[in-house]
Amino acid sequence: MRGIDVAIETGETVALLGPNGAGKSTTIDMLLGLQPPDAGSATLFGSHPQDAVASGRIGGMLQTGSLLRDLTVRELVTMMASLYPRPLDVDEVIGLTGIGEIAERMTQRLSGGETQRARFAIALVSNPDLLVLDEPTVAMDVESRRAFWATMREFAAEGRTVLFATHYLDEADEFADRVILMAHGRVVADGSPTEVKAMVGARRVRATLPEPDLEALATLPGVTHAEARGESVNLSCSDSDEAIRAFLARFPEARDIEISGADLEDAFLELTTGEGSR
């Protein structure tokens, strides 16, 4: 970590976005009191993270780990609920998180995605004011992912604060009202999803163009960054629709055109190399 300075207000849904190794998990560990910062401090609800955790106002879902074995999912959720001062009703949480059909199954017999959903139920049953989730949808299939975010939306709508780490730009874009972009242990952007998307170049246009003129390419509308390797050009775009129209108008000889979602890792490298922090 290279020093991050962020304040999150009650009721916000914040995405901590970054590639693997950006420092998201470390940030969450420090926030939850699992790891002390080398310098500076982390505070939750105005107190030390461990005190906030002890007060039962924090619900957390860590990135790694399986569940306690030799218990059914329902038993484990009940067990964990008993540690909190004002837990939600276990049956209600099982319904809310859609784990009814696996509730009577032993935790060691769950698939990766099912384990994640059970862990979400454990985080939720604590009835937290702040919910912290570290890459919650990893290992979930598309359907579980959708169900997960639907539950999250409901939960956040009750005025609770949600902080989640993800390396999917789409998730951050769709579910957060604020995105904190991290790379190499520092915050490189902090703003609304639209602002951050514009920064990282939400789309990428690839094409073959003889003798590309980088300067002309970089100044096309909707293009944030251009690079070329031989005849192959690569445009990072904040608005790919606008960019492709301008690109074709200006360079009708371009071929092999491909438009794809931004590769976050590349985008982060671009954002951070300028600062000499590689």
Next chain:
Amino acid sequence: MNVAPYVRYELLRTFRNRRFVILAFGFPLVLYVLIAAPNRHRHDLASSGLSAPLYFMVGMLAFGTMNAMLSAGTRIAAERSTGWNRQLRITPLAPRLYFRTKVLTGYAMSAVTIALLYAAGSVLGVRLSAGNWLHMTLLILVALIPFAALGILLGHLLSADSIGPALGGTTALFAFLGGAWFPITGHGFLHAIAQLLPSYWLVQAAHVGVGGSGWGTEGWAILVAWAAGATILARRAYVRDTKKV
């Protein structure tokens, strides 16, 4: 906050782990029956004046309960390796309750071990006065306190891979030096070392069943020192143990 479900499910899951239960309870029991049954008609073992089933039952009580207590370490190391330890750290679970639950589980395991060995002993003809049984059992339960703390300590220091051999070695060494297998007598170097170990006093507690007198001041002092030391170290190990394993 009603923590009863936490304690209840922790106990329940320990006894649900079939392989663990069979090994933890079966091993001392089978070992006892294998050694004692062929010798069950020997009423004066090695001119000790004691019957073989009684003598071996008492030794196995010390060994079996020690094993049951230390096995908390195995379960803790396994929980840590799956990251569950970190999950617990982000709940309001107080270290005190965590420790109490682990110790309670260890005692539940020990109680079953004691009951099984008593039962096997009585089948093989062991008869003791109610007062003797009670005195012996109570002293054994007290002498197990250092082992409860040691189990938790080792569970938080060692990985799931290394704890098996480490605990096996520790238990064997404790049992051997404590005199669970054969008496440590005389006043030599080995005896002096043995008297500094909690297992020696655990074995002395079990020996109440064969006419021993329990502990004097020295025994109490050494057990209290081990219990206090291991508890402090276990607590420290637990508090520091927040990293991924």
